[in-house]
Amino acid sequence: MVKQSEPPQARQQLVYELVSGLSGIALAIFMWGHMILVGSILTGERGFNWLAGTLEDLYIAQPTVIGVIALFLAHAVFASRKIPAQLRERRQLRDLAKGLGQSGKGWPNVAGAPAFSPHVESMLWIWQVRTGMVIVVLGSFHLVLMGLDVFTPLFGERIGIEAATTLERVRGGLWPLYAILLLCVEFHASVGLYRFAIKWGAGARLKRSVLHRIEQLLFWAILVFGVITLAVLAGWLEPPLAFLLGDNT
Amino acid sequence: MKSRSLHTTDVLVIGGGLAGERCAMEAAAEGLEVTILSLVPPRRSHSCAAQGGMQAALGNCVKGEGDNPDWHFLDTVRGSDWGADQEVARMFVDEAPRAVRELAHFGVPWTRVRPGNNDYFVKGEPVVIREAEENAGLLMHRDFGGTAKWRTCYASAGTGHAILYAIDSEVIRLGIDVWDRCEALALIHENGRCWGAIARSLRTGELTAVLANATVIATGGYGRIYGKYTTNATINYGSGAAIAFETGVVPLGNMEAVQFHPTGLWPSGILVTEGCRGDGGHLLNRELERFMVQREPEKQELASRDVVSRHMMDQIQNGNGAESGYGPHLWLDLRHLGAEHLHQKLREVVDICRDFAGIDPAQSMIPVRPTQHYSMGGIRVNKDGQAYGMAGLFAAGEAACWDMHGFNRLGGNSLAETIVAGRLVGRSVAAFARREKLDTGTALARRFLDACEADIAAWLARTGDGPRIYAIQSRMAEIMINKVGIFRNGPDLEQAVSELQDCLHDCGHAVLHSKGPGMNPELSDALRLQGMIRLAITIASGALARTESRGAHFRRDFPLRDDRHWLKRTLARWPADTTSPRLSYEPVGLIDLPPGHRGYGKAEWIELGKSLEEYNQSVGTLQDAEGRLASEEPQGSRMSWGAWKSVATTTGTSK
């Protein structure tokens, strides 16, 4: 048998693949939780502070921050081993994917199956790489801020996440960065999950078109939620759920 | 640029289809160095097109119960209309079970027996057949025309594909050297001994002299002589037969025996399975009239292949064909079967109609036309596969006339032939290559290289406004389908011969429009043209001379089988510098099963008029006189005299 790699290497490769995939999934799950946490601002500053404070007091926040930073780094390192190193190669990929899509209605519709635009997934992957790159930059920046928030008194009087700091920061000009990050992360995570599901065989149980629908649904649902949150953080919108806590700011 | 080179090998196999590759495996397993040439990567050979299956008498399923090689022998010889060499048919039926089991060993995903109730559709009616538990997991069989039992082993709808992939994988495993995109242009030979071939690369146009101790031709059929009127691949030029012919000493056998299939999709020629009519499809002419009802009130559309083809051609020749811009055709109507039935039971037909005609057979009629399908004739060889008149040259598969098909091949028998012949002929090739010495100088190789180069140079040098080779090609095809097709008669055949000779003449004046470097597709086609026309002339001449009807060869002016005068095989040689072949005849071989009624078709024929003993006595000497080389075992050693009697009495005739 032509050995392409020695046995330990095969196992190592499997581990790499699992690390990159599972860290991605963990991050995606964390992000949903994270959106709900940040979304607590919809109930007003008091709700937000209470939640942040509780998590910190119970020492949930601090280890999570460290864990997420680790996941983030692990995923960045292991997932990017799939990214073609050279610009020329990436351009080639893009041309290919675009070409594939240009067949338009010319593609004979096989066996009456719904015409599923063929190039979509290739383009999605390319955008996953692009969004990943954006996330590396903006996400690291955000994580540094959060690390400082949680562990140092650099912003505000006390150690920890506080609505006042957050609002000040977002209104102080960071909102465009968050908007970009939000879009990228949501796209990257939902597409990543979809791809992960297909790669490991969910396609046998659910049709691919169904999985694709679920992916789009997730993307839009969380994006809309995130945008509303961001609007509140940026001060364009009153916290719509403030009535829940009886606050009327 | 280096444009010619030399290569030496023990065994050269020309053709990478099933027959060639299986043969090569046998030689390679003996430790011989083997080189395979093929026009295309081997897996793209036409063997991959066979869908139906491969016959081998295993008798695993209920409908095949009690089957054995004797039954298979009976069906094969009857099918051949007694044109077959019965000793070869016997060797074949005895070996086929081993061949098919070996393929299972090589990984072919044969369809297996499913115990319990199974649903089938037979002649328009659903039937349920219960398979026994004890046969579970053995190779399953399906029903094929002209067989007494269900005997055809199959791998879903892709038997040829599955077998070819399994065999080619073995070829790769054995490390056999395969030169794909490489065409044999001429045999290297001297004094009745073959020493290999001149090969032309279809990548670069470069020529190589391949010197070999033993050479095998397994180049498949010649359907392209019939142009677009064939179910064969576009690479089935018959060039293997043509280069053997070119030697002047190797005869081609029974070239007039050409099989037609009633329903080739029009205009692409792609095979539309017989199952359509089996399930109740109708054939209609231009007036949308079911002409088969009137012509064959008994069996209607379900009459045998040759009979249906004849009536269809009759309609077309009488101006009852529908027009499409590509020439007249008829209609196959499946609409009344309903979309559900079509999608469930005739899925491939639906796909083919969608892909190649853009129609849905549930909504529209299918344009069809009888189409050339198989060539029973080919390079005449003895039972070891050794060509007549040329030591060191072998042939196997559709390119050969080994002759187990006689004048009509049964469905499923030709895939089986490729593997069985590959095994048996491969063994004798190996024995030959080990026994004999490769003993010739490079001078001979150079002479043949020079000749090929001169030929190419002549084509490229010719200028002026001569005919295009493609025009000649299509003229040849029209002559063949219209005059040397399903119906034949003296005057048409005479005309065909003379018109084909015109084509041959034109070929000497044709001018190439493309003269660029490299393989040059037009030049490649040009180099094949003369050989193809010669084969065409030979088919027409053989058909003209044979004043009887036998199997697929049907003469309107001589509608009966004539065993008194024609229980013999046509041999054709092409002497140098002539425009027509020299025909001669030999006995079909030793006869065990006496000529009689086939069990279908016409029940009349002209009797042999002498005893079989008398006939058999002279076979050996007459064949030797025709150039048959001695085989490893004496003639007749593989016969099982009278074995057929044990089964022939059980039901009399095939169903």
Add this chain to the structure above:
Amino acid sequence: MNAKTRRLTVEIFRFNPQDPDATPGTECYEIDESPYMTLYIVLTRIREEMDASLQFDFSCRSAICGSCGMLVNGRPMLACRTLTASLPQHIRLYPLPVFELVGDLSVDTGRWFRNMVQQVEGWIHERAPFDPDAQEERMSDDESLAIYESDRCIECGCCVASCGVANLKPGFAGPAGLNRMARFMMDPRDARDDEAWFDVVSNEDGVFGCIGMMACHDVCPKELPLLEVYAYLRRKTLAAGFR
């Protein structure tokens, strides 16, 4: 069918590597559309009537031999089974990427696939030598059908050409290669155990080279369930890796 006939413009990539003076480019041919016209008919007519030097590959012309894969308006497909009626008036034909160019539309898929077969040792590794006189080994029909499903690949190369990874990484077994691995993994006649396969499958040239672009699955003219094949391979490696 009898609507007024279109005049098709067929733009074809031209380059003959054997010609030292040739430079890659495209050439346009005009041809009247006719009923049931496939790209096979178009190309042979161009060669026979307009430009005899045009190189392309057809063999079976019935979508079973895999010779005629090419980029039709950017998409890899079998030219022989593509009806012009399903295409716009302007048709662009390019050779498949990834494979070595033989000339014009002709590419060397044969060598690529032979290498692939060697790489994955795509043949049965027999458990015992063939016994010519024994009855065949039994096998359930379902098992046989599953193997057949994956054995249906005609090596046309469309999947390979459409796969971004195969385009960039020559070592990658490619969609068809992964499919071939699976075909032999599920064959009970093959002696290779999961351990042996683990080394071949579990790496970047094997199944982990695939990043899930899914174009392969979408273009495969034989509609092979390629995505399910990869999932099968992944699950197999998982099982073999953590045994």
